[in-house]
Amino acid sequence: MAPKGRGGRKVVVPESxxxxxxxxxxxxxxxxxxxxxxxxxxxxxxxxxARSAVHGLGREIGTEDGVRTLLRRFGxxxxxQIRFVSLxxxxxxxxVEWREGVGVPRGGSPVPVCHLGRGxxxxxxxxxxxxxxxxxxxKCQAMGADHCEIVVGVPDRVSRIAExxx
Numbered sequence: 604m605a606p607k608g609r610g611g612r613k614v615v616v617p618e619s620x621x622x623x624x625x626x627x628x629x630x631x632x633x634x635x636x637x638x639x640x641x642x643x644x645x646x647x648x649x650x651x652x653a654r655s656a657v658h659g660l661g662r663e664i665g666t667e668d669g670v671r672t673l674l675r676r677f678g679x680x681x682x683x684q685i686r687f688v689s690l691x692x693x694x695x696x697x698x699v700e701w702r703e704g705v706g707v708p709r710g711g712s713p714v715p716v717c718h719l720g721r722g723x724x725x726x727x728x729x730x731x732x733x734x735x736x737x738x739x740x741x742k743c744q745a746m747g748a749d750h751c752e753i754v755v756g757v758p759d760r761v762s763r764i765a766e767x768x769x
Contacts, residue, residue, distance in 0.1 A: 618681075621706030621719060638718045641706070645722020652677070652723070653730035664731045667692045673731055674699070681705065683720060688752065695732035696756030699724060702744060704751060712745040717753060724755045737761045 628637035664673050678685045684702040704720040721738040728736040742752035754764045
């Protein structure tokens with residue numbers, strides 16, 4: 604068994620694992636529970652990843668540069684092709700372009716499906732911004748959009764976006 608580091612053991616799994624996990628969760632628990640589970644799994648992973656990055660970088664990541672570095676590292680690890688559409692670190696809010704995300708069904712979908720990606724971003728944002736965060740998907744590549752767009756930040760701001768108030 605590999606030794607456990609400060610952040611616990613890390614494993615590498617093929618991308619097909621995440622798609623199969625999503626399919627199995629839907630089959631066993633239904634689409635709503637599967638969405639919630641994938642989001643929470645992603646949140647936990649995003650928090651762990653961000654904490655590990657803080658440790659690896661040897662500094663906090665709450666600055667704009669730190670958040671950009673964290674997101675770039677998400678892309679380097681293969682979670683998705685990622686780009687900021689906007690980033691407002693003082694307001695603890697970002698809009699992220701998310702392409703070819705891990706676990707997204709390649710056959711298309713009638714509903715948004717980046718639950719794991721939303722969770723990853725909300726968990727990482729919570730560590731980076733130092734406040735509870737949420738995330739919603741406003742565009743979905745699996746539904747035919749050019750890319751996914753995920754709005755992430757403090758819950759009141761994300762809620763206003765979800766309600767169309769911003």
